[in-house]
Amino acid sequence: MTFLSVQNISKSYPGVKALSDVSFSVEKGAVHGLMGENGAGKSTLIRVLSGDQNADGGAIYIDGVKQDYTSVRDAFDAGVIVIHQELQLVPELTVAENLWLGRYPSRAGVVDTKQLVASVSSRLEEIGIDLDPNAKVSSLSLGARQMVEIAKAVMMEARVIALDEPTSSLSSRESEILFDLIARLKAKGTVILYVSHRLEEIFHLCDSLTLLRDGRLAAHHPKIADVSREQIIAEMVGRELGNIWRWRGRTLGPTRLEVSGIYGSTLPQPSGFSVRQGEILGFFGLIGAGRSEMMRLIYGADKRHGGKVTIDGVDVLPDNPRASINAGLVLCPEDRKHDGIIQGRSIEENIAISSRRHISPFGLLQLRKEAALADRFIDRLKVRTPSRRQDIVNLSGGNQQKVILGRWLSEQGVKVLIVDEPTRGVDVGAKSEICDILYELAEGGMAIVVVSSELPEVMGISDRIIVMCEGRLAGEFTRDAFQESEILTLALPDKNAAKNP
Ligand SMILES: Nc1ncnc2c1ncn2[C@@H]1O[C@H](COP(=O)(O)OP(=O)(O)OP(=O)(O)O)[C@@H](O)[C@H]1O
Ligand SMILES: [Mg+2]
Structure with a gap:
């Protein structure tokens, strides 16, 4: 059953047609990969989905309902959360504060810090992410910051979560925690859009796949099991690539x-x-x-x-x-x-x-x-x-x-x-x-x-x-x-x- 449907989305920037007429759909509880060369339009598509950028044309349907949001706030209320390639946390705030941004528990209008920390702490434990709620985000490694973003998406109980190259700064352990979380979200019926340049990850995680080339849909694979690595590369690059590394020997000097x-x-x-x-x-x-x-x-x-x-x-x-x-x-x-x-x-x-x-x-x-x-x-x-x-x-x-x-x-x-x-x-x-x-x-x-x-x-x-x-x-x-x-x-x-x- 289709849960998320993207229809004829187009988006231009001065001198660049970032997306032309892109359409695809994703089943409920599926992890959908999004691949393509640098500049193919993946992040732009995600930004449109998150309400951060308005498309020039096209429509987005969630669970059969046409979405007409025009801001991140609206998309958020519609259950769409995006973890961008560039992280968006507030570095001067703590982990707990970042996780509850704008929705602090308060008593008589005063933020109840103790309650905030306690509830974040138990939620993090539940999710299985090991982070100190009191730590300032600016003191965290890139990987840990990424985990805060991910925890945020999970805590908000989103219906659609899009992750733009989430593992690029994660250690292999952190990546495993992420993959684990994705599996649990999937079981709950959440749709996950997953952008990555790493084919191993795409094969490991995704059920279906969309390939973009120069802002257009290059291929849509409803079942990833039906495609090979070589085919994906060829569809993405527009030609057979063969061996990526093409190592050649050299005479070494002193x-x-x-x-x-x-x-x-x-x-x-x-x-x-x-x-x-x-x-x-x-x-x-x-x-x-x-x-x-x-x-x-x-x-x-x-x-x-x-x-x-x-x-x-x-x-x-x-x-x-x-x-x-x-x-x-x-x-x-x-x-x-x-x-x-x-x-x-x-x-x-x-x-x-x-x-x-x-x-x-x-x-x-x-x-x-x-x-x-x-x-x-x-x-x-x-x-x-x-x-x-x-x-x-x-x-x-x-x-x-x-x-x-x-x-x-x-x-x-x-x-x-x-x-x-x-x-x-x-x-x-x-x-x-x-x-x-x-x-x-x-x-x-x-x-x-x-x-x-x-x-x-x-x-x-x-x-x-x-x-x-x-x-x-x-x-x-x-x-x-x-x-x-x-x-x-x-x-x-x-x-x-x-x-x-
Ligand atoms: N604000 C902007 N102004 C002008 N051009 C833009 C802007 N944002 C994106 N573009 C252009 O839109 C095209 C698509 O960019 P996008 O960021 O979606 O690519 P991508 O597929 O995410 O690539 P990557 O793998 O490098 O992250 C690119 O040619 C880019 O230069
Ligand atoms: Mg990008």
Whole structure:
């Protein structure tokens, strides 16, 4: 029985037709996947559904009733709750306050904090989410914030819940809790719309699937069991993709980056490793394993208490990112949204900003070079935009990620490139293209370190893998010895504890 029906929804922004005539329907109690390349219109569809954006045309029916809401408040009252790609919590309030926003229990007009905390606490326990109701949201990790949003949707007893890339900042444990919650909501008859770029998740969770391409419906699969992974990719990208990673071998030169006995308060255990010219070294571990901390120490973003970093045998000054950059070491951070995007500036400026030092500081030449650089990346990574002059905030989430990555990949004079989660939030086609760029850079002699929590990706692109677990290096594999189960085993904390008590 159809519960949610989306009919002929269209939505345009200046210069962009984000959605054209999109229709599909979802059964009661079904988890419905929504996939498509970056900029395909997934978030726009979700925003229309949430009342945050008004469609130019079309209609939404819930349980046979046409919805005419025009605001988030109305959609909320109609039982539609959305968890956006960008989280919407109030950071200065506590978990409990965020969960009861606008609906505080009060006594004689005064908010009853005790009662608020107690009721939130018991609800969280019921739902199975482990969060301190008194914690300020600003003090929580991205993953924990995501869990607050999810708890909120569950507590509101929504009829339709839409989740826009919910697992992109969750640890695998948190993801499991989420999947568990989804199963329970499903049993209650809630319709779940689930946006993700991760095919494994889609197959694991979803009953049915809609694919968008360039704002149009590319395919609708009422039963996900009837489709293959390859078919979905082809329908999404518009062509067969084959192997996503397309790894190719390289001749490696002498040691380029050497890290020895490095430690700091964020990573107390001294560790070291080296990377050769032309080598791509993968750093695998679960979220929280200490990979990003390690990279920040090497780069000088966090304070180093001891140890040494050399590039081509020359020491790199500690605690000084500027010195690292000058020595040819760059770090493309994990949270590119936060650390990278310059709002109110064009795509072109966002790409060029770090290359600027290397391009002539004056005149036309610089402008032309910047434009050419921007165009090359927009084209290669298929950034969906009407022009390179577009303000970066108007791009879809994944396209913003691509632009920021483009900035680091186009940097001149780099000897060692560290990229933290390079393909998070980007679609499969762009993933493949990013890998290709990394191979080219390595072929030019760069030493590359790729940090990732996605094992297929690390195995797909690396020449060698180092596994991290609980702040220490747990093991190392060369490409001919890559074994999924062994790598995973080393990354799991309890198994390690059993091995080295
Ligand atoms: N406020 C806006 N102004 C102009 N264009 C916009 C705006 N919001 C979205 N767009 C454009 O609409 C299109 C669809 O964007 P949307 O965010 O829905 O993509 P998406 O499928 O969610 O992509 P991603 O996987 O990257 O999150 C994109 O081309 C985007 O640039
Ligand atoms: Mg999106």
